[in-house]
Amino acid sequence: MKMMIFFIVGLTVHIVFFLSIFDIYFTSPLVHGMTPQRVPLAPPAKRLVLFVADGLRADSLFDNRTGRAPYLRSVIEKSGTWGVSHTRVPTESRPGHVALIAGFYEDVSAVAKGWKENPVEFDSVFNESRHTWCWGSPDILPMFAKGATGDHVYTYTYPSEREDFASTDASRLDTWVFDEVKDFLNVAKSNETLLNMLHEEQNVFFLHLLGIDTNGHAHRPMSKEYLENIGLVDSGVAEIVSVMDDFYGHDGKTAYIFTSDHGMTNWGSHGAGHPSETLTPLVAWGAGVQTAHREDSHKYDDNYLKEWGLETLRRADVNQADIAPLMSSLIGVPFPVNSVGVLPLNYLNNSQHFKAESIYANAIQILEQFRVKMAQKKETTLSFLFTPYQPLTDSKQMDFVRNARNLIQKGQFDEAISYCKDLTVQAMEGLSYYHTYDRLFLGSSVVLGFIGWTSYVVLFILKTHASLRKPPTYLHMVTERSLGQIFLSIGLLVALFLMVQSSPWTYYIYCLLPVAVWFSVMREFETLASLIRSVPSLPLSKCFGYFLLVTFGIELLVVSFFYRAMLTLGLIVLALWPVLSGLYTKAKFRSLNWMLSCLFLAVFPLLPVVGREPNVNYVICAGVLTLFSSSSYLWSSWRCSPLIRRDRQLFICQMMQVVLCAYIPTSTHSSLQLKQGLPLFNQLVSWLTLVSSFLIPLLSSTRLFHRLLSILMSLVCVYLLLSTGYEALFPPVLSWLMFAWINIEQETMNTQGTSNRTELSSTDFAENIDIAKIRQLRLDDIRRSYFFVFFIIIAFFGCGNIASINSFDPSSVYCFLTVFNPFIMGGLLMWKVLIPFVIVMCTFESIQVSTQLSSRSLFLVVLVISDLMALHFFFLVKDHGSWLDIGTSISHYVIVMSMTIFLMLLSIMTHILTSKRILIGWKRKMHFR
Template sequence: MTPVEPFNKKPLSKRLMLFQFDGGRSDIIYGFQSEPDEPEIGKPRVPLIHDRVKEGKASFGIQYAAVPTESRVDVQNMMGGYQEDMTAILSGWASSHGLEYDRIYNYLKAGFFFGPSIISSIFESQNCPTCIRRDYYEDSEINYYDHVQASTFDKLNYDKLKRLFNGTLAEDSQNKTLYDKVPGDKEKLKEDKLMVYMNWVSCDAIGTGFKPTNKEYRKSIRTTAKFIEEIEQDIINYYNDDGETTFILLADHGIADIGAHGDGHPQNTWTPFIIWGKGIKPADDEADPENPETHDDFSKKWGLTMKKRFDIDQSQLPSLISSILGLPVPMNNEGVLPLELLDATEVYKANVLLQNAYQLQTQYSRVQELVQEKQKWFFTEHQHSPKKVLNSLNELKKQVEQIAQKSDDGKSATKEQNEALKEIISNTYVEIKNIRSGISYLKLYQKTFLQIAVALGYISFMLLCFAVVFRYVNTSQDKEDAIVEQNNPPFKKNFSLILTLCFSLFVLFYLNVTQSKPVYYAYFGFPIYFLYQFYKHRQFMNEGWGNSIFKIIGNYAFIGLAGQCLVYSFFQREFISYNFLAISLFSLIHSKYSLGQITGNVIRWSLACVLISIFPLLPPIQGVSDINYIFGFACISVTTFYISFYHFKEQLETSVKVMTLIILYCGGISLYLRTVNSASVPTFIYGINWTILFSLVGSLIFLNLHKNSDPQLRLYSLVVIMINLSLLFGISYDTLFTLIFSFLLKTWVDHEKEVSVLIQDKQRIHPIHFYTAFKFILIMNISFFGIQDLVSLGSFNYESVTRFLVNLKEILTLTLMIFKLAFPFLCGASAFIIVCKSAHKKISTVGLFMLSIIFAEISTINFFFMVRTEGTWQEKGSSVARFVISSMLTLLYVFLFFIAHLLLKNTKFDEKFKN
């Protein structure tokens, strides 16, 4: 695309200085010193902000960050106005190189960048590589668990900036860089269209390592605030207070209370934004500071209610900077200029907004070209086509030019002319709205088309699962052969096959004409194949249900209702508790009326359901709790030592007894590591922890080599491994949850074996089978949602991996987190196989597992239709996260079911379990 050159002859300001608190929380940066560790109670943490606002020089408010809230993604948005969508999480959003896009630095005459390497590539200029100088340090050098070392990077920035602006030639033994001797620096500082970007990283580093509620985080903000205040004065002095400088202070993202960022939580997305200097309109006064119109409960605590708050979206920053410095708006920019912040004539405002509109229209035209190239015969334009919008903009531009000629570029505009310009501005906003609507229409052009295809894929797969299960479970060999032969007539008489082939050819033709992506062929190919196979197997389902219409309706109703119960657990963890409490009550009633008495196994199972239901009612784990951890550690130690050395003292293998003893080390070392600075921990401690981790994993293979092992003992050995892992990774009541979860698995196996007596003489799918499959998925869900709300990326607490890592490494950290989450799934899958092979022998293990997958797919297809393309980033991100997590869980179920099957293949299921 071709950049749209500025319409105004002279920019508002010559230069712009941008201070960025990397990982700065708005409530803490705007707030007052109020903690005992702070030196000046009652005074602002960042006095510069309060001074500029109260002096009537600045506008301020919230800048809403993009999701995922990571430095490169957010800075890309601030410099280019382009937001990578949530799928960037899966394509390296934390890497130093993102998508190729246009940005502010391509149009500057001169520029500087100071900060970490992970975002330094954003500040390159393809148009003029020598115009921009980047001075960065490697992000890998930052130790997120050493607040002193992390703070040195802000001091390093400070020293470099002092040299740049105050001209000292004193050599620093720790830093040999002398900016006065770098060729061209002083010349760059004299240029107009200059931008200096200063990234202060200590907030991000310390907030991640020590949490933003820690005194070290508050101290880093106060220290950096003093640096910024001095640098601002140095800049003013350097330019002899010529009044041609604009200042912006903001943050790229925040930090959640648990020390993580990445999701759409307000703690991560509501970042501070303050702007003052040349070309900026100061905040207006509030009519009633006691009841301010523009402040809510969040901002009333800042002590700035005498001035109006003005919020912007992060993507609006590039168009704002362009309008101030007189630059082309980056071509990929999606943001709309916040015109209210500019102190300029109405002609200037109308021109910069029109420039923004033309830039968006150019993008709109290009997007339509790309879509139209593929759609060809089938394309339908949006009602506000690019051509119509362009004609409207041209007319508005002519009107502005006429007024500008008559009023000396608006300097001597009359009241009527200013009113006309305001009307033009209003109409320009309407056209921008039409452009954005058109772009959205084009980006979602095939949305309904693809939704239907993908939904058919899920539905047809579930139907095929039903039919295949019934085929291999409920029919005799003679009946099966007869149905198969009936559904395989000669090709000329096989109308279903001919119809399927004809429809497939039409789909292939359409996808080829529209130049669809290769994955689109799969979207349509799978449902066509699944539906055809289901049609061939449809009669097996009739056999399976016993040809009773009421029975069919009843079973389908149960499946649908149970599936929806699982869906709600992704929105409210408490719903899992309600499901378990209902199961507990139902089990008691069912035992009384079906078995004639309430047995001990039923009582234990109901008790386990009640105990496990407590955890989703508790708040998700947000941080370390020594009391909860110690209580869980004590309960685990007493219980496992009793079972290993008393209850199973003869039958238990020596390796499992050794793993029981390791529990003492795992709990003790975890308590030790949380009380000391990770930098001071001897390296061999981490080596021991890694050795134990690999030994526990290796024991899975070792145990599987033992022939004829009792399944109950095999399950117990897996539970002991899970308990050791929970102690190593645990930070709060998650250790106690693991113990109750283990009790739940044991009682479930015993309960299913007892209930299965009611259907042992039936060679059909029974509602109890669906009930068992539902309980399996519910158990897997609580292992995932029992202690944390993991729909949000920010809910991952990295504190649990510090038993293995001094510095957090992205890939290794993620691997450890996934391993921690997956092991309870493996124990649940193992218990499910034991249930299938010991209790429900009339139905194959794979068949019962496929029934459980149907429940999981019901959730997935629900979340697929709930994916949002509009609304806040938190709403959109959460909707995508639910769909992705549900899809990934289904794949994880299949993988772990296969692993559990291998682990239990040598067990003897003919012997009775010991109760």
């Protein structure tokens, strides 16, 4: 009962620590209540047409060697302005379109709240327009209609089933959009109401073109399908421009913008910060847009201009969020109130007066956000504790605004533009200042709680698993009562402080949790005193050695999050462990098996994470390796403990399943290459294999090696179906090392005289360990726990890292489905990531059983090591530098904390997977034992 309470409390504490990162770093930057700002002068355009070619890379469009986009090329050379739009991570469709149309980057609170739609109401160019008509994907358009006030954003979407990666021609998605726009304008000619709406000012037409992205995922950006789709989009844009001009009688009042939400890597994925993902094209032309300018010198030295053949044309790069204020300025609508984009003046073909008024409105719009943010923080902070942002105090704000207005009124437009740009920079820095105002306070509370919790777990281990339990004394009870009164007073003072500041309810949890945790630590003062008294009797040199091992090991694991090759170094050191420990001389065969498996697994962290072309031959090799290793282990274990007929038949069926699952990816890949779609048989086998992988192991014998082998083959079958390259070999090699680990741990127990060599083959998961035989923790168990944590990190990073998770390649799920579905695809990807975890967890369960340890004792040591890593990453979280650096540092902490929580839950699942069995009697009734 006490252990269950400890488990629940521990899980709760870790969930709180995990969620704290969302309040500290993942809070929404959006504020509401600002006054919309617009340019007071007449706009140059009455309407705007926005083309977004989803997934189009800058180099794919601008490279002139193939001449794939002649119309847009002519616009760049003669009638428009061009540049590169720099996106931010994550380079996905939803945040990219929000940046383009609403002017702010990824609302990080969306990480925990939503996928397709932004979870916070936000303003956009579409919302500020008179009318907006949108055509394209059902995954993108609805969020802008939902976020709009009134009923003036109209969306026309095709069925989601059309977004099929196995489609013979994904460019038909773009053809559908172009055809629908032309039909719409034709219908408008005979519909007087619609015709009048279309001739009003401040209208927007949005064409979302998904074909390029879909073809890029399915065939890669260098494929014929991807490049031909660019040509189709180019001709479609030319046709739409012609139709628009004819419809409006060539009045010259239409502005056009062509861009992309994100790029794509050579291997057909996006999500991370590679230049091929963050560099997107921007071409603008029409009413109010600067025409092409010749230029001999450039400020850009990225070597792209010569490759693109554009070195003589002026290039004007922007940040993606800058496009929203550009669109607002062209058609004269208020800037989106949440926009952090800065108006790119070099795209405007207008007077200096118009440019000055535009940048002034842009600066005031950002300043409005700053004012609201400052007012909110001032209301929730005690006056004597509030520290305003010094460069923009109330008086300095008034001076900024007054001076900028005076410069414009005096006709000093160039000075006014420069002054407003300075104001914009200050307002942006002020927004960041108030957005992170409470970060130090909350971070300190979380760190204090973290240290307290880790200290408590260490004391709990010493008390319950290291013979340091002492009966409570009268002095202990008196001291505990006094401590309770002291910490209760501290908790009340903290709660009162938070109440006076009108803090959110989550702040109470983050600040009061350390009080409760440290009270629990102080209650164990007798355990700490016992530890101090026992120090002289401890083997200090051995303790110091293990302390160095854990310290060095944790640092190595932390560095491996940044450099995967460090895992190779770690595996090489692990391979030498039998030699260094003296095990090699006593068990040469098992030691050699361990060393070879470590060295083979050490190859994987050196291989590329992403960027590989699919090679299903690796999948076949993985199937053959699984069959060979399974047969070897079955033969070796059968000699010691023969299989009954039912288990023999089950293993034969599983081997046949491995053969089939090794063939399915090859068949699917071939079918998709021939553009024949996903075969129904392959799809049925894939889904049946996924479902059965949870049930088949429960039918096998619960003897240690037999159950582990059944689990391995079931999981490998699913992994083969989700593999496209060398990663298919990872689970078999990892499993080889896991079996070697079990054997060599048994050998260490043999050398210590606490186990018999014959026990391992006959060990049964279903048999409860005799409580009398459960031993106390030893120093060597620290090494076992560290090995487990190391193998868990290997399981996660062996074939991937942060970039590979963000850069999801949908081709790995083509055996299951080809129609785009982010939830199902994401779920399959996550299960692929978790399969190596399950293999390691099941092995750890075996280690606990074979070494006669209580399952909770080793796991508590693992908990301490994981928490020390998490605390390390908490200090490494960045709030400065590039968005990729900031996002990666936060992701590291989230991964380690998620891993800790997940391992606590996964231990329950693996216990069921290893020890429970479904029995089918002769009357075919099923029993769950």
